[in-house]
Amino acid sequence: MSDTMTEAPLVRLTDCEKRYGTIIALTGVSLEVHAGEVTCVLGDNGAGKSTLIKVIAGMHHCDAGVYEVEGERVRFASPREALERGIATVYQDLAVVSLMPVWRNFFLGSEVRKGVGPLSRLDIRFMRETTRTELHNMGIDLRDVDQPIGTLSGGERQCVAIARAVYFGAKVLILDEPTAALGVKQAGVVLRYIMRAKERGLGVVFITHNPHHAYPVGDRFLILNRGRPLGDFARDEITRERLTALMAGGEELEQLSHELEGAAATDTALGRVAEEFEHEVAELSIRKTPPEPPA
Amino acid sequence: MSHAVQAAAPPSVPDERIARRSPLARLLARPETGSLAGAVVIYVFFYAVAPPFRGLDALATILYASSTIGIPAVAVALLMIGGEFDLSAGVAVTSASLVASMLSFQLTMNVWVGVALALLLALGVGALNGYLVMKTGIPSFLVTLATFLMLQGLNLAITKLITGTVASPDISDMDGFGSAQKIFAAEWDVGGLSLRISVLWWLLFTAIATWTLLRTRVGNWIFAVGGAQSSARAVGVPVRRVKIGLFMTVGFLAWFTGMNLLFSFNSIQSGEGVGNEFLYIIAAVIGGCLLTGGYGSAVGAATGAFIFGMTTQGIVYAGWNPDWFKFFLGAMLLGATLLNLWVRRRTEAAR
Known part of the structure; x- marks a missing residue:
């Protein structure tokens, strides 16, 4: 991991400030995301986590501060542009269509086609196989990629959404409270996929309010409180207890x-x-x- | 938390849990299965009680009656899968045929000119419906209810204004009528049976819609915008374009049905078409479309229209009082809705 530290980080936010009218949602927040690292953003409700995601995902701009991607200063006009730079966001609602089969969801919006002109059609066999393989590589053992995604458990759906982002070339994965609505076992499954994504060399931004979920997977911890950074620690600088105490x-x-x-x-x-x-x-x-x- | 990344096992190795989903279960999970079973039951029923129903000529009549509902129902089904309604489809059929006939007649032009202008108008009404729904976020039920009323008023008022009567003039002796009739309303005699071209068009449109839904990117998008619009938008589906396109498809097939009526009967009553929009929606719902969107099939809508055709004609063949028809229609709709509800609960809740 040391070689990645010398390169420019995938995402670097310096002294970001974001206001909604007179309300200061974020101020003085800095964040770095390196390849193969998990950066956890912790904070209670109203701490500014969602605003931070929206800034990184390209939905909002900083009112002050610098946003760099791979060392280059950027100002995204839309989430689409951020996605083209490899910054993928998996929101809490996951952006899946529950009545559609898993493989159709996996490729939704980026369908693979074969044939030309009016005969251009979906390459169903390829998409089915790819979905199966990709999910398997992420360690998801799926019964049947033809089942509606709504029949999967919350954790499995989360994992499909993550696997989809990884497959479509994400370098940075922003996960918005992926474990919030999950039971203990399911949250564990999702945490395992976060580790998988990290092992694949992705930079992960893991937003959560649960230090017990953050600590086992995180390399860096940024704690927010009422829009301000309460601390930014490397993993060896902080204990789980200190993290929990700070967080609360x-x-x-x-x-x-x-x-x-x-x-x-x-x-x-x-x-x-x-x-x-x-x-x-x-x-x-x-x-x-x-x-x-x-x- | 193990660090070891498991090597990718060949994905073709069957999971022991897959076997539980039998071919029968897969068939039952398809949206049109319920309506197909219903069609068989109703066919057998009328076959048993109404001897005139058994002949091939009766089948040809039934298919024609079904096609006049089935053609627009295909588009309405696509729209419903896309999560929207169109209440204006019934009168839009009449509007299209009135525009085609009266424009050609008043301007003494080739009927094809009127046909083309009617197409533009029908697509325009569809685009307007779609644009208003997408731009304002007002439910399509309300937007198209408004266009439905406006079109109905225009149909009656303008026809009265131009012709002084409630019907469009007879255009059967005008230029281009013969060729247009061949396309929209040809009738062939096949071994003593009268076969109408609209039946073939109906099957063709159903086939195209089915191919589009299941095998193309646009089809994927239609299911997505109906199933979860914001999710679809988040992954880059052009939601607005898809929905406006669906409304325009309804406009196109309403126009096509209008041309079929015009070139079958030469003249159109300006008050026609009111209430037909519900028949299209009923055909789509009996065929397995969910009112809430995201689920359904074109084959189902065609089957729904066929059930409709069988019931209307079957009651006549059985010598019953046709007053009963609406009751049967309502009962079938209720049955189909209950079946759909059950299917969806199973689909969404099953683990």
Whole structure:
């Protein structure tokens, strides 16, 4: 990975600021995405994660700051242009059509055809086989590429959307909360594909509010809070606990804990809540040893 | 989390879980299956109760009746798969034939001039419907309801204004009538059977629509814009162009049906066509199109039209009071809708 560090990063955002009218959605945010690395963007609701995605994906421009792709300053007019530069975004709704077969979804908008003129038709066999192979290479074991994509589980659909972006030449993959609506096992499946994409040499921007999902796969962590960077850490500079505490706004948590205790003096039901809360806050600060990083 | 990337096994190795989906299950999952089964049942039913229904000449009559509904129903089905409605299709048929006949007659020109201008008008109405729906985001139900009423008013008022009556003039002795009739409304005598060209056109349009839907990029896009418009747009499908094209296809086949009527009967009543738009939609729905879009087939719409033709004619052949017809039509629609609902639930919920 060291050789990629010397090259210009795939995506570099420097001191980005974005305003919606008088509201400052982002300010002073910098971000680098290198090939074969996963950059996690963490933050609670309203932290500016969505705005950041939209800037990188070419839907919005920075009002101030510099956006570079492979060392070259850019200003995208549309998400289409960003896509042409290899920056693919997988949104939460995944942009799939649930009644259509998996292979038709995989190639939707980029259909492969054979024949000329009025006889130009879909190369169905090629698309079916390619879908099967590509999904298999991403480690997705699909029953049947002819089944409507709506019959797949949430995690599988997410993986199809990722595999599609990878196949169509994405260099940078932006994943908008891919694990948010998933169960534990399914989230694990998606995290595994993020690792696969990374191993294939893609730069991944993984947006999430869950530090337990971010920590195992991330190489860099950018934490946002109310539109401002709260910290930018390499993996060896931070522990999972510190990440969780920062993410939740550790000091605010302790403050809340104290307030609950005060209120508990007059209300026994609240007392139990406060006790549990205190316990959790304590646990966050006690466990300092980082867990075994994934190989 | 294992680092080892599994080597790609040959994808042709069958998964043991695939076997469960039998050919029968695949057939049942097709949108038109329900209507095909329904068509067989209705055919057998009338075959049993109505002896005149059994002859080949009866079949030719049924096919002709089906084709006048089936041709526009093909386009309406494509539009419904694309997630939109067109309530103006029924009167647009009449508008097209009125324009063709009255323009040719008033200007004493070759009827082909009127036919061509009527085509432009029909495509224009389709484009306007599509443009308004896409530009304003108003549901197509409302937009085309408005064009339906406007066209209906124009049909009646302009015909009255020009001819002083409620019908267009007879154009059968005008230049070009013979050649136009050969194209739009030819009738052949095949071994004592009267075979109408519109039946062949109906089959051809159904075949083209089926090919387009299942084998071309445009077909893929039609399913996508009807199934999930924003997703389709996100992956680069030109949603607006696809939908406007679908509305124009309805315009084209409404025009074609109008020409068939005009050159079959030589003259057109200006109040005709009202209510037919529902027959097209019913044919499409009986054929498995979902009202919500994204699912359906052209073969299904053709089968729906055939069921319609069989029922209208079958009731006559059976010697029943035709007042019952609408009841049967309603019952079939309800049955088809329930079947579609069941199919979709299975498709969307099955794991």
